[in-house]
Amino acid sequence: xxxxxxxxxxxxxxxxxxxxxxxxxxxxxxxxxxxxxxxxxxxxxxxxxxxxxxxxxxxxxxxxxxxxxxxxxxxxxxxxxxxxxxxxxxxxxxxxxxxxxxxxxxxxxxxxxxxxxxxxxxxxxxxxxxxxxxxxxxxxxxxxxxxxxxxxxxxxxxxx
Amino acid sequence: xxxxxxxxxxxxxxxxxxxxxxxxxxxxxxxxxxxxxxxxxxxxxxxxxxxxxxxxxxxxxxxxxxxxxxxxxxxxxxxxxxxxxxxxxxxxxxxxxxxxxxxxxxxxxxxxxxxxxxxxxxxxxxxxxxxxxxxxxxxxxxxxxxxxxxxxxxxxxxxxxxxxxxxxxxxxxxxxxxxxxxxxxxxxxxxxxxxxxxxxxxxxxxxxxxxxxxxxxxxxxxxxxxxxxxxxxxxxxxxxxxxxxxxxxxxxxxxxxxxxxxxxxxxxxxxxxxxxxxxxxxxxxxxxxxxxxxxxxxxxxxxxxxxxxxxxxxxxxxxxxxxxxxxxxxxxxxxxxxxxxxxxxxxxxxxxxxxxxxxxxxxxxxxxxxxxxxxxxxxxxxxxxxxxxxxxxxxxxxxxxxxxxxxxxxxxxxxxxxxxxxxxxxxxxxxxxxxxxxxxxxxxxxxxxxxxxxx
Ligand code: HEM
Numbered sequence: 102x103x104x105x106x107x108x109x110x111x112x113x114x115x116x117x118x119x120x121x122x123x124x125x126x127x128x129x130x131x132x133x134x135x136x137x138x139x140x141x142x143x144x145x146x147x148x149x150x151x152x153x154x155x156x157x158x159x160x161x162x163x164x165x166x167x168x169x170x171x172x173x174x175x176x177x178x179x180x181x182x183x184x185x186x187x188x189x190x191x192x193x194x195x196x197x198x199x200x201x202x203x204x205x206x207x208x209x210x211x212x213x214x215x216x217x218x219x220x221x222x223x224x225x226x227x228x229x230x231x232x233x234x235x236x237x238x239x240x241x242x243x244x245x246x247x248x249x250x251x252x253x254x255x256x257x258x259x260x261x
Numbered sequence: 262x263x264x265x266x267x268x269x270x271x272x273x274x275x276x277x278x279x280x281x282x283x284x285x286x287x288x289x290x291x292x293x294x295x296x297x298x299x300x301x302x303x304x305x306x307x308x309x310x311x312x313x314x315x316x317x318x319x320x321x322x323x324x325x326x327x328x329x330x331x332x333x334x335x336x337x338x339x340x341x342x343x344x345x346x347x348x349x350x351x352x353x354x355x356x357x358x359x360x361x362x363x364x365x366x367x368x369x370x371x372x373x374x375x376x377x378x379x380x381x382x383x384x385x386x387x388x389x390x391x392x393x394x395x396x397x398x399x400x401x402x403x404x405x406x407x408x409x410x411x412x413x414x415x416x417x418x419x420x421x422x423x424x425x426x427x428x429x430x431x432x433x434x435x436x437x438x439x440x441x442x443x444x445x446x447x448x449x450x451x452x453x454x455x456x457x458x459x460x461x462x463x464x465x466x467x468x469x470x471x472x473x474x475x476x477x478x479x480x481x482x483x484x485x486x487x488x489x490x491x492x493x494x495x496x497x498x499x500x501x502x503x504x505x506x507x508x509x510x511x512x513x514x515x516x517x518x519x520x521x522x523x524x525x526x527x528x529x530x531x532x533x534x535x536x537x538x539x540x541x542x543x544x545x546x547x548x549x550x551x552x553x554x555x556x557x558x559x560x561x562x563x564x565x566x567x568x569x570x571x572x573x574x575x576x577x578x579x580x581x582x583x584x585x586x587x588x589x590x591x592x593x594x595x596x597x598x599x600x601x602x603x604x605x606x607x608x609x610x611x612x613x614x615x616x617x618x619x620x621x622x623x624x625x626x627x628x629x630x631x632x633x634x635x636x637x638x639x640x641x642x643x644x645x646x647x648x649x650x651x652x653x654x655x656x657x658x659x660x661x662x663x664x665x666x667x668x669x670x671x672x673x674x675x676x677x678x679x680x681x682x683x684x685x686x687x688x689x690x691x692x693x694x695x696x697x698x699x700x701x702x703x704x705x706x707x708x709x710x711x712x713x714x715x716x
Binding site: 129230233234237238240241242244245 | 364520521647649666673674675676677678
């Protein structure tokens with residue numbers, strides 16, 4: 102159900118400081134740029150600088166397959182995050198969404214071993230976490246009730 | 262897993278600062294953070310002070326009347342003129358400083374760096390001199406001595422924090438504290454020091470490199486080194502001032518005890534994972550183990566959680582179980598081994614303001630201290646507890662959110678909810694506690710790449 106996207110793009114040495122700066126100012130967690138790309142379980146950029154010429158690694162676990170995800174990323178990433186791609190060698194600055202998507206896709210690799218055990222959509226997981234929270238709050242608020250009263254309270258909260 | 266096969270390294274005790282591998286054991290302390298006006302003055306001052314720093318060599322007879330540590334913040338290394346290439350090669354968390362890592366540590370709201378005590382987290386604190394003695398006049402004398410050498414070279418004291426043990430080595434909530442420490446191979450162990458459980462539940466010592474730079478650690482016989490002169494015999498020091506709201510804690514445990522039909526002392530013990538006398542809930546789930554056991558450090562600290570997977574004896578979310586889950590996570594102790602720390606905190610009492618000066622020594626701030634605070638104390642996912650925080654030191658915003666609760670275990674499980682803010686961060690710094698020869702190198706201005714090579 103989920104897809105792993107792995108992409109490597111070259112970055113010239115001179116652009117590294119500016120790229121580091123661009124990555125460094127991006128907010129993290131739920132304010133992070135990928136919150137606006139639907140279907141992202143997680144996504145991250147990593148600068149690889151010790152293995153030879155610098156590379157920008159992008160890896161993500163997504164609800165949709167690579168191409169539609171990359172396209173949605175091109176369309177939805179906020180400008181302060183689009184800047185990251187603009188640091189890569191050969192990024193087609195003036196090109197259309199389709200061309201940019203194709204550029205990204207051409208740099209994708211099929212990873213042999215990725216650790217991603219989620220087999221549910223982002224929506225399923227968010228709903229699951231919410232149900233867990235509600236259940237936890239319910240259990241805390243109703244602790245100590247007799248079984249019949251507990252069952253009644255449970256039905257009132259979660260339905261029959 | 263090669264955890265147990267590492268070569269046992271012998272620490273060079275005359276180079277390592279004291280109090281790291283074995284506690285000084287004094288009952289009073291003073292922590293003077295100072296601002297260095299310029300590199301020359303700072304080095305001249307350091308030159309005068311290095312000779313007074315206590316090393317880790319055994320004291321042959323009675324212990325000295327006082328002992329000292331000197332450590333430096335990243336801003337302090339900058340102020341002393343340390344080569345930018347050396348500084349750039351130091352780990353990111355240390356370079357950012359504790360205030361710079363507020364988002365990682367969950368220091369927001371009332372714990373946010375903007376609200377910290379003056380002098381902490383602003384870049385003004387450059388060097389820390391920590392002084393220890395057993396009586397107040399000696400501490401005063403030592404403080405005067407440090408202050409006068411500081412003023413001679415134009416260093417300003419920006420924070421002067423005193424600490425003192427409470428009766429019976431308790432912290433302010435009334436719990437015996439500070440005795441559970443990692444056993445380190447090559448270092449004679451303190452009574453009660455615990456190791457890391459192997460897959461048979463036996464406690465094994467941790468390699469020295471987990472706490473002191475330049476020695477084999479769990480991962481490698483030759484772990485990545487810090488740049489010279491910091492490559493060997495130093496450690497990182499986490500210094501964190503945590504205010505404790507004792508009245509709120511006592512009122513809370515009494516009120517929730519009433520709701521749950523439990524004595525307040527039991528509620529408090531379930532939050533900590535030990536009884537006030539220090540005996541662990543894992544061994545004594547329903548009442549304290551008693552004075553005789555409490556005095557026997559080996560008995561109070563030789564236990565695991567693997568046989569209590571649902572937290573029926575010790576709640577999964579209790580402070581000590583989170584801070585050191587022992588074999589309570591999958592794969593025995595393997596998951597916890599790299600997240601241990603040596604703790605050397607002491608309570609402070611400034612009138613009504615009371616709390617703990619939490620001090621930890623670790624080889625890697627991010628992997629050890631920050632990991633524990635961020636993943637194990639501010640969140641409960643690792644323990645199957647969703648986002649439940651540590652009821653004592655969890656991120657306050659989570660504690661007080663409408664979902665803030667602690668699961669006390671049992672069948673049916675009982676909960677503490679909502680939680681309250683009992684502990685507030687008042688400030689802190691990440692420091693490098695260099696080896697004694699690295700302190701000399703700094704004092705001489707030899708903190709260059711070429712000053713020493715490798716080992
Ligand atoms: C005011 C704040 C705190 C209080 C009142 C407190 C209290 C205690 C107490 C009573 C113990 C049991 C005694 C012992 O094992 O030595 C303990 C253990 C411990 N605490 Fe804290 N603590 C505080 C802050 C912290 C923080 C911030 C951390 C790290 C993030 C931490 C990490 C630990 C660890 C690692 C242990 C040893 C657990 C073990 O090895 O079983 N504590 N604490």
